[in-house]
Amino acid sequence: MSKATWQQKLLGQVNSLWLPQAIGMLNTRICYYDSTVDPCGSEYNQHVIYVFWHEHIGIVLPTWGHTAATILCSQHRDGEWVNQFAAAMGLHIVRGSSSRGGSAAIRQLKKNSKFSSLVITPDGPRGPRRQLAQGPIYMASLLKMPIVPLGIGITKAHRLNTWDKFAVPTPMSHVRIIAGPKITIEPKAGREVLEASRQSTQVLLNQLCDSAQDWADSGQKMMGECQITRKRLPRKLHLTAKSKPKLAAHTVIGQQKAAS
Numbered sequence: 001m002s003k004a005t006w007q008q009k010l011l012g013q014v015n016s017l018w019l020p021q022a023i024g025m026l027n028t029r030i031c032y033y034d035s036t037v038d039p040c041g042s043e044y045n046q047h048v049i050y051v052f053w054h055e056h057i058g059i060v061l062p063t064w065g066h067t068a069a070t071i072l073c074s075q076h077r078d079g080e081w082v083n084q085f086a087a088a089m090g091l092h093i094v095r096g097s098s099s100r101g102g103s104a105a106i107r108q109l110k111k112n113s114k115f116s117s118l119v120i121t122p123d124g125p126r127g128p129r130r131q132l133a134q135g136p137i138y139m140a141s142l143l144k145m146p147i148v149p150l151g152i153g154i155t156k157a158h159r160l161n162t163w164d165k166f167a168v169p170t171p172m173s174h175v176r177i178i179a180g181p182k183i184t185i186e187p188k189a190g191r192e193v194l195e196a197s198r199q200s201t202q203v204l205l206n207q208l209c210d211s212a213q214d215w216a217d218s219g220q221k222m223m224g225e226c227q228i229t230r231k232r233l234p235r236k237l238h239l240t241a242k243s244k245p246k247l248a249a250h251t252v253i254g255q256q257k258a259a260s
Contacts, residue, residue, distance in 0.1 A: 004080050012084025020062040020089075028175040029225045031215075037148045037179055039067040039117055040229065045239065047117045048182065049143075051136050051205060052150035054124040055164040057082060059152055059175060063228060065089035068116040068237035072096065072105065072135075074125030090235060092116055097125055097135075106139070113143050115236040122205075127163040130209075132202035134194055141189040146182035147201060151208025153177075153216035176216040177228075178208045 036043045037050075040063065047068070052060055061071070061082075070092035073083040086093050092112055096105025109118055118139065122132040140147045152167075155174045160166040169175060183204070185197050215222050 004084055008080050008084050011081060012086075012088040015085045016065070016088035019058070019085075020065060023059065023062045023169070023175075026169055026171075026173055026175050028177070028228055029222070030177040030179060030228050031222050031225045032179045033181040034179070037182065039064055039069050044068075044237075046146075047113060047115075047237075047239065048146050048148045049118045049120060049136050049140050050148050050150060051120050051122050051132070051201070052152060053130055053164070053205070053209065054121040054127075055129070055167045056150075056152040057121060058166070058168065059154070059177075060119070060150065061086055061089060061091070064119075065091065066235060067091070068235055069119050070094055070109065070112040070116045071119045072109065072121075076125050079125050091119075092235065106142075109139060110143060113145060115238050118145070122202075123164065129164050130202075130206060132198055132205065134198050137185055137194050137198045137201060140183070140185040141187055141194065141197075144187050146184050148182055149180040149201065149205040149208055151178040151180060151205065151210075151212040153209060153211075153213030155216045174216045174219070176212045176222075178212045178215070180204060180208045 030038075032038065035041060036045050037048055038044055050060075050069075066089065071082070071086045072094050073079050073086060074097045075095050076097070083093055083095065094105050094108045094112065096102055096108075112118065118136075120136045120139070122136050123130055136147060139145070153176045154167050154169055156170050156172050158168040158170060160168065183197075183201060186193050189197070
């Protein structure tokens with residue numbers, strides 16, 4: 001595991017102070033298939049596994065600071081800035097990836113799933129861009145937790161010269177987020193089921209991103225859209241049986257995209 005330098009720690013603290021304010025000033029709207037999946041919302045009632053592309057970390061993490069969420073951060077040196085920023089934002093952190101520290105990360109994610117949702121960028125830490133690795137599919141099957149894909153579109157974004165074309169919004173950017181349907185993966189699924197689920201989830205996540213980008217580019221409203229609001233919840237949230245839905249509103253992969 002890489003050791004953070006004092007410069008990386010300082011950068012994480014500085015970013016945690018200004019990034020949430022900067023993102024909060026953007027023209028940002030979100031549309032939910034199910035509003036109970038928002039860890040900042042008052043209706044939040046079930047821990048899930050959120051997946052979104054690595055290029056959109058700078059949009060999601062500043063929004064979800066100090067909530068019941070655990071971020072899976074790479075042990076690679078390149079992932080240290082994410083680790084330090086997430087720590088400064090008051091999020092739970094697990095270090096590891098498919099290539100380094102995977103077994104230990106799985107054990108810790110299993111523990112943290114008892115009191116928080118899990119957040120995974122499935123094309124990180126080094127790509128290929130927008131190619132979904134099997135990690136979150138396996139975790140969803142192992143932990144019996146639904147996956148919630150987040151499609152994000154940004155207008156007038158500056159793209160860094162990195163493997164993921166990291167998106168940096170500008171003051172004039174419109175940010176649009178579509179929180180997709182809950183996806184259930186068969187418990188203790190075999191390789192064929194896991195691979196089929198991986199492919200279907202990748203297709204859906206890319207479809208949601210395309211829809212979010214079209215929505216942002218159009219400048220039009222989407223039915224059910226709302227501003228992102230925050231209700232500060234405990235960082236460790238042990239949900240009781242009463243707080244969980246009796247019948248979760250899960251949706252089969254490939255269902256029609258959110259109405260535009």
